[in-house]
Amino acid sequence: MMLAVREQADLRTYNSLGITEKAERLAEVGSDKELRLALDMARRNGWPVTVLGGGSNVVIAGPLRGLVVAMRSRGRKVLQRSAGSVLIEAEAGESWHDLVNWTLDLELFGLENLSLIPGTLGAAPVQNIGAYGVELQDVFHSLDALDRDSGEIRQFDRKACDFAYRESVFKRLPGRYVILRVRLQLRRQGSIRVDYAPLDRAWEATGLQRPDPRVVAALVCQIRRSKLPDPAQLGNAGSFFKNPLVTAHQLDALKTLYPGIPHYLQPDGRYKVAAGWLIEQSGWKGVREGNVGVHALQALVLVNHGGARGDDILSLAARIKEDVQHRFGLLLEMEPQRLG
Known part of the structure; x- marks a missing residue:
């Protein structure tokens, strides 16, 4: 079996920021x-390997040496049905949003709050993606991943993934595992999560009494589109910074100076502070510097106005971090991974 490998491949369409860089070699794999x-070829030749899903959570800051492997596997199915839940499985290369829509067609609850998040399924556990009060770990069952050290396929349950806020074992051990397929446990009936203010207001306006995941998904899409640019129109990597986590004592001190600071209680007793609010209060919202900028409608999103390099994005991010830390004493962390 021969594998097609392209040399000096343009990566602009392989990352949602639309950064133009070259991959020394690129192979798309579907199984x-x-x-x-691909991995055997790289090992024989001594090439470093970079695995890309949808490229929606990376900043490519320079050419990528060795071999870039783009995951393009497809397939989704129902594995098991019970009275209250359905276990589904899908391949790593599946579009996340398409998968969400498929589960809504099956009238399942669980993924509606995660609608319109860009990227592929295989990347979702790495970041433990989340939005509007729901995280992937809330519906996660298990996944299969190739261990590049041993060559074996290993199954991970929720505990083994060691999920945290935008964290997982896969993020902590970059390059060790390649996620192949993911299984999610979804509900056939139940409640909906609309406890984030914009979503709660939109749901109340519908006047509906029965929980309806399709309606919640439509509202989430509407809210996201009103705030977040389409990467096909304006290059971006979604939320660029994590929301900082603070203790109750730290929050009280911040509220003394900034009574309106948005904050959300977490299960561990800490509070999540809205990074977008911190950036906006620091005066960065809508700022443009040459080819890069901060989105005019959502300060959490850095954008490529066309022709930006990865270093341009990272330089802007560094100055925003420094400013927010100086003003609020809080350190912002990047969500995207730097490559190159």
Whole structure:
């Protein structure tokens, strides 16, 4: 079996920021067998390997040496049905938003708050993606991943993934595992989560009494589109910074100076502070510097107005971080991974 490998491949369409950089070599893989072929080829030749999903959570700051492997596996199915839940499985290369829509067609609850998040399914556990009060770990069952050290396929349950806020074992051990497929446990009936203010207001306006995941998903899409630019129109990586986590004591001190600071109680007793609010209060919302800028409608989003390099994005991010830390004493962390 031969695997197509392109040399000096343009990566602009392989990352949602639309950054133009070159991959020394690039292979698109659609199966476990093709992935093994790509990794074996890289090992024989001593090439470093970079694995890309949808490229929606990376900043490419320079050419990528060795071999870039783009995950393009497809397939989704129902594995098991019970009275209250359905276990589904899908391949890593599946579009996340398409998968959400498929589960809504099956009239399942669980993914509606995560609608319109860009990227592929395989990348979702790495970041433990989340939005509007729901995280992937809330519906996660298990996944299969190729261990590049041993060559074996290993199954991870929720505990083994060691999920945290925008964190997982896969993020802490970059390059060790390649996620192949993911299983999610979704509900056939139940409640909806609309406890984030914009979503709560939109749901109340519908006047509906029965929980309806399709309606929640439509509202989430409407809210996201009103705030977040379409990467096809304006390059971006979604939320660029994590929301800082603070203790109750830290929050009280911040509220003394900034009574309106948005904050959300977390299960561990800490509070999540809205990074977008911190950036906006620091005067960065809508700022443009040459080809890069901060989105005019959502300060949490850095954008490529066209022709920006990865270093341009990272330089702007560094200055925003420094300013927010100086003003509020809080350190912002980047969500996207730097490559190159």
